[in-house]
Amino acid sequence: MDGTIKILSSNKLKVPVIGCLKTYERLPVVPDPKNVTISREADRWFISFKIDVTVAPTDKIVDVVGIDLGIKALATLSTGKIIKGTNSYRKHEKKLARLQRKVSRKVSGSANGHKAQVKVQKLHRKIANLRKDTLHKLTSQLCKNHAINAIEDLNVSGMLANHKLAKSIADMGFYEFRRQMEYKSELYGSKLIIVDRFYPSSKTCSNCGAIKDSLPLSERVFYCEHCHLKIDRDLNAARNLEKIGRATAKFTPVDNLEPTPLVEAVVKPTQA
Ligand SMILES: [Zn+2]
Known part of the structure; x- marks a missing residue:
């Protein structure tokens, strides 16, 4: 059309x-x-x-920030900032379950059945909107204020196989988070670094680099036996992501961030 x-x-x-x-x-x-x-x-x-939008780069407050997406908090930044999620799904979960039971009891095709179905759809939409709104605020904040954002390439499908985690992940909308980060980085002139999913960001000590054999999800505090660092688990992961972001950015040209002046780009002939 x-x-x-x-x-x-x-x-x-x-x-x-x-x-x-x-x-x-x-x-x-x-x-x-x-x-x-x-x-x-x-x-x-x-x-x-x-619609076509003009790219509008913003002035950045922080250069490199690592972002750990979590279950407890929506995001923990390497700067120490914690952004809580809405947990919108859980809040409305009981109501949704009640409505869904109602639908299943009604005769399909009946007027009342249809009414109940519309109610369920409405609640689903409300939850989805709340979730989207939280994510939009977060991703805008990240891309507008940070020159480089380093996030983990979450193995979402693998995590979804774990039933307990599945609900929280769906709740936080990780897929949507990444999608928004990708287009907003472009929009606001920030760089997005996606850290390999096999990098042990949670198990590595952000101070000395020692790697733990295991770190159960229930352990909320990271303690390093080597350097005795005691730090919030998510903050430790975020700091590791920041480190990777910093290291990666050094070797990749950051075109849309700091355009290299032409004079500097000219390679000077080396003298033998
Ligand atoms: Zn350590």
């Missing part, structure tokens, strides 16, 4: 076949939107536009 949809005012648009539509939310100010999708979720209709 490219180019066939016209935005008439802040809340009115014209769609072929259907005609004029009024929207609940303000429409974007674009003369001629590309790629318009109309979809239905629960009992509401949604319209989404794909």
Whole structure:
């Protein structure tokens, strides 16, 4: 439907076949939107536009930050900052379970069955929106303020096999986190470093580099027998990721961060 949809005012648009539509939310100010999708979720209709945005690099406050995504907190930064998750799913979980039971009791196809189903879908949407909102705030903050963000390449599918972890991971929306980090890094001119999933960020001492044989998930404090460092488990992991980020950034050209002045880029002939 490219180019066939016209935005008439802040809340009115014209769609072929259907005609004029009024929207609940303000429409974007674009003369001629590309790629318009109309979809239905629960009992509401949604319209989404794909628009071209100009990249707007921001001034960075911190150079390199390691980010450990966790179960207890949504994210622990190597700077010591902790960002708590919403745990939105768990908060609404009981209500959702109750509604789902209701749906299963109703005769499928009946009017009441349909009503209950819509309620479930609505709650799902609410939870998803809460989660997305938290993640958006976090990823914007990270990409706007840090020149380099180092995150772990989580083996999400492997972790999902662990049932206990699965719920927390789904709750935190790790896939979505990475997706947002990727496009926002580009948008705000920061660099994203994804650390290999086999790097033992949790088991390595961020002070002396000694690696533990094992570190059960229940152990919240990292204690190093070699240098006697005692540190929060997630903070230790975040500091290790920061180290990798720093080391990696040194060897990779950071194009969109600090453009090398042309004069410096000229290779001077070495004298024999
Ligand atoms: Zn140590």
